[in-house]
Amino acid sequence: MPEDPLKIIRNNDPELFGQIENTANLSFADGDIPLKYKLLIAMSLDASKGAVDGVKALARRAMDEGATKEEMFEVLRIAYYITGAGSIYTAVNGLIDLFDNE
The missing domain is CATH 1.10.10 (Arc Repressor Mutant, subunit A)
Incomplete structure (x- = not known):
């Protein structure tokens, strides 16, 4: 698998990365x-x-x-x-x- 495509966001804009991660967690949560x-x-x-x-x-x-x-x-x-x-x-x-x- 290629390197994490969001690495540059995580390293340079942790707040944006947190929003992306929260949305991913919400989208794939148990339901x-x-x-x-x-x-x-x-x-x-x-x-x-x-x-x-x-x-x-x-x-x-x-x-x-x-x-x-x-x-x-x-x-x-x-x-x-x-x-x-x-x-x-x-x-x-x-x-x-x-x-x-x-």
Whole structure:
């Protein structure tokens, strides 16, 4: 995994970093939606925004929470339907290391 992309914020603007961290903690906190699904949603949003590293990191975290390959690709169908083909190419680049041996 690449170096922490927020390191420069953490080191130079701790107050902003604290806000980002609080929002992340709130977003992924225990609640009615299981963490696995929250991570899959976030992965599909990163795919729609062109964030390859985000797709990769969130896919790994989702798998650690029990997400299956099938669930990942099903959620990408929704991202593709809503945001178009660019989300698929981003997802492929983010997932290739996870599934390149298949």
